[in-house]
């Protein structure tokens with residue numbers, strides 16, 4: 783059985799992130815704190831801004847994370863470039879989400895490039911993960 787750790791997230795919603803995801807969040811946290819000793823922790827409000835703000839991204843299109851994953855993360859999305867269906871991003875609608883660090887890292891790298899044309903910083907990744915993992 784997978785070892786689960788309950789994580790209390792802002793907004794009072796409880797999501798049982800897998801232990802490898804919790805470990806990854808800790809690693810990101812330490813990375814940010816090394817550069818900024820006054821860092822207090824990841825913030826879902828900053829994460830929400832990262833998720834919704836639009837940028838000139840891939841192929842010169844105005845893109846945000848919501849372009850493909852929609853405003854309602856519990857709904858099915860669609861890849862705006864390929865037209866393929868994307869299963870809901872919210873772990874409350876799709877229990878497979880945020881269980882595998884390898885998958886999370888791979889798609890954060892790709893998707894930040896799609897939207898921001900660069901990789902996310904440790905702080906941005908932690909903030910947006912915190913936002914996406916809450917209701």
Ligand code: HEC
Pocket residue numbers: 832833845846847848849850851860861862863868869878879880881882885886889890893894896897910
């Ligand atoms: C061009 C469309 C597109 C955009 C824009 C996009 N994504 Fe994705 N995202 C995908 C696809 C496709 C997948 C992989 C298929 C799947 O997991 O359903 C994915 C998967 C993910 C995953 C994997 C989650 C898991 O555990 O399964 C995360 C995290 C993610 N995206 C975050 C983001 C963030 C943050 C942004 C904005 C910076 C973003 N995405 C923007 C298409 C997109």
